[in-house]
Amino acid sequence: MTRRLAWLWLAPVAMAHMVSMSTGEARIEGRRMRFELRMPLYEVAHVREPARALIEALKFSSRGEAGKRTESRCREISAEGAYRCEAVYEFPEPVERLAVESSLPSITVSNHVHLLRATRDRASDQAVLDFSFPRADLRFRPPTPAEAAIEQVIAGALRAAGGAAPLLFLASLVLAARGRRELLAIGGAFLLAEILSCTVAPYTGWRPAPRFVEAAAALTIAYLAVEILLLPQAGHRAIVVGVLGLFHGLYYSLFVTGSGYRAGWVLAGVTIADVALIGLLAWLLARVRRLAGSVPVVQALAGVLLAVGLAWFFVRLRS
Numbered sequence: 024m025t026r027r028l029a030w031l032w033l034a035p036v037a038m039a040h041m042v043s044m045s046t047g048e049a050r051i052e053g054r055r056m057r058f059e060l061r062m063p064l065y066e067v068a069h070v071r072e073p074a075r076a077l078i079e080a081l082k083f084s085s086r087g088e089a090g091k092r093t094e095s096r097c098r099e100i101s102a103e104g105a106y107r108c109e110a111v112y113e114f115p116e117p118v119e120r121l122a123v124e125s126s127l128p129s130i131t132v133s134n135h136v137h138l139l140r141a142t143r144d145r146a147s148d149q150a151v152l153d154f155s156f157p158r159a160d161l162r163f164r165p166p167t168p169a170e171a172a173i174e175q176v177i178a179g180a181l182r183a184a185g186g187a188a189p190l191l192f193l194a195s196l197v198l199a200a201r202g203r204r205e206l207l208a209i210g211g212a213f214l215l216a217e218i219l220s221c222t223v224a225p226y227t228g229w230r231p232a233p234r235f236v237e238a239a240a241a242l243t244i245a246y247l248a249v250e251i252l253l254l255p256q257a258g259h260r261a262i263v264v265g266v267l268g269l270f271h272g273l274y275y276s277l278f279v280t281g282s283g284y285r286a287g288w289v290l291a292g293v294t295i296a297d298v299a300l301i302g303l304l305a306w307l308l309a310r311v312r313r314l315a316g317s318v319p320v321v322q323a324l325a326g327v328l329l330a331v332g333l334a335w336f337f338v339r340l341r342s
Contacts, residue, residue, distance in 0.1 A: 043132045044233070044281060047081070049141040053117045056083065056090060060108040063233065064099065066131050067106045073097065078108050081137075082124045088115045118143060121161040125152040134185045138282050151282055155181050175284045179292025182278055184300060188240040188335075192271060193297065195247040195328050197304040198321050199260055210301050212265035217297075218290050220272025225280055236273045238339035243267040245332030251325040 045062040060077060067073045074097035083090040090112035097108040121141055128135045137152040141161045150159035151174075166174065183189050196213060200206035247267060250257055257263075275293055279286045312320050 175288035216268030
């Protein structure tokens with residue numbers, strides 16, 4: 024019974040990279056487009072025939088006509104820890120608007136994010152492509168303030184709700200709360216720490232490696248699970264959660280830096296998603312505890328989170 028409840032709790036979460044991101048740059052001149060894709064080497068390790076699969080995962084079209092790829096090549100850049108592909112496309116007519124479709128999440132990991140920037144003459148545009156929004160139209164005009172705000176808020180919410188590590192930590196946060204008042208306290212501490220870390224990190228000049236951020240996030244899950252299991256009456260839990268939340272804010276800092284989005288709008292989306300998820304997870308936990316009766320649900324789920332967090336941490340270290 025306990026094992027079944029544990030897996031029901033974790034069912035929405037698939038083990039994947041917390042930080043899975045690639046960048047692309049498209050330069051358009053008339054009917055011709057040069058495209059460059061860059062991806063961390065560790066993202067490519069399990070991709071079969073990456074030189075073919077990565078290029079074919081991105082489709083470009085203009086006015087309903089697909090661009091014809093006339094050449095492509097890929098190579099590993101060990102010194103940068105990156106895999107780079109370059110391709111040239113020809114279109115039937117000069118490109119006014121560029122449509123792009125990405126299937127990268129299906130060949131890498133489900134929460135993969137591709138940041139695409141495109142330039143045509145002196146105009147530029149960009150798009151964020153992931154499992155929720157695999158298609159985009161680049162119109163080479165600056166978005167209105169309202170369009171930019173909505174796009175960035177949604178992007179922040181999807182980053183918070185679409186990653187395994189954020190979801191697992193929120194689950195451990197809900198388990199750690201010993202009442203509604205404490206849930207509000209530690210939830211607030213976590214949100215403030217995320218915002219502080221994401222806002223301040225770019226000004227420090229420190230850009231942590233994605234693997235470090237992911238390993239640190241996995242360790243925060245394990246640490247909070249240890250608190251629940253071994254120190255059930257420990258005080259100052261809001262302070263502990265706040266410190267751990269600083270590491271999760273680094274992920275959003277990497278996303279803001281890579282996308283060029285405004286931190287304020289992205290963090291607004293993150294906050295909305297986090298509050299909604301905390302409420303949902305707290306409601307689910309209450310329901311599960313009522314169904315389980317005398318079964319120590321909190322301890323059982325904390326044990327699962329401890330095992331997952333430690334396993335994930337050591338996997339990231341070894342990779």
